[in-house]
Structures are given as C-alpha cells and as structure tokens.
Amino acid sequence: KQEVTQIPAALSVPEGENLVLNCSFTDSAIYNLQWFRQDPGKGLTSLLLIQSSQREQTSGRLNASLDKSSGRSTLYIAASQPGDSATYLCAVCVYNDMRFGAGTRLTVKP
C-alpha cells in the first residue's frame, strides 16, 4: 500500500532564505504528484503538478522535482516570505485514490 512521508514535519526559517521540503513515497506506480498549500483550517490550494513522466515543474519562486525511481520529490521555495507560512502537503495520485503525506508546517519569520 502506497505510503507518503514528508520531512521535516515543521520548519522555521528567517525571511529571504531558500528552503527545501521533502516528500518520499513507497510505490513508484503513480500517475502524478501534486504539491498543495493549506492555510490553518482552510482548503487545499494546488501549487504544482508533476506528471509521472516529468522531472520537474516550476511556478514563480516554486520548483518541484520528481525522481520516480527513488520515490522522492522535493519542493524548493526561493527567497521565502512571511506569506509563505502554511502547511505544505505532498500527494501522489494512484489508480483509485490520492495518497497524502502528513505535511510540513512552514513558518517564515520576518
């Protein structure tokens, strides 16, 4: 059964730093991988979608990579801002389901 792990569980950085969030999954048979942002008590905002055949996707200050063979993805955030503070969720799309990691809670301090 597909399991998704995110490390670290929480991260606190000063404004302006570049940072990397990690996601690993146990089964490489995925359709795609999505990174989401979730503000406290709110819904999920899709940030980036990487198809299983792709290696990376970029949107603004965000860059996500995918290494399907090793079961790993990273989300790189450049020049972090206080507004980036949120929980970031990684999810892999499989045949009947989408499996989520527990998330990384990011705090960017001014």
Place this chain on the structure above:
Amino acid sequence: EAQVTQNPRYLITVTGKKLTVTCSQNMNHEYMSWYRQDPGLGLRQIYYSMNVEVTDKGDVPEGYKVSRKEKRNFPLILESPSPNQTSLYFCASRLTRSTSGAQFFGPGTRLTVL
C-alpha cells in the same frame, strides 16, 4: 470558473441527527471522492465514485454513505453522526480515476458533532 463546491462550509450538530454534505463539480469529471482530515492523521479517503451509480469504499467508510445519481453531484451522508466524526471534510474530483490530470478539491466542510 472550474470548481468544486461544498455546502455547508461549517456545521455543528448533535449525535444521531442525520445530515448531508453536498458536493458539486462543474468540470464534467467522472471521478469524485470524499476525504476527512484529522490532526496527526492527514487526509484519508472515505468513499469514491468512478462514475454515475458507481461508488466504492475508501480507507475509512464506517458511518458514512454516498450516492452518485448525477455526474456533477456526490453528497456525503451521515445517517447517525457521532462525535468521532468531528473533522474537516473535503470533496475532490478529477477527470477519470486513471487520468494523470490534476485533482481538484472543494473548500472544505468543518463538522462538529456534539
């Protein structure tokens, strides 16, 4: 605008009082699903539907029912809610179950069962 909508967004109810959370999508998606999100447990799938009149259990289906009479709607029914069903619920949809396209999520329904 392509979207998944849920209603109500917030609901406080009492044990045993039947309730329905509605979910609707306007993207002509075949595949729809329900998740619950609990602290420390992440998002877990409750039920999913591959198309009209086709539904199946996810990881945590106990205490829930669903129906899929129309392609756009996928309501979640709690026949006799209990306090352990207090949670944040999300409806989601994607084109088909085997697509590599993105999955879209509704805004969430925060349910409290007293």
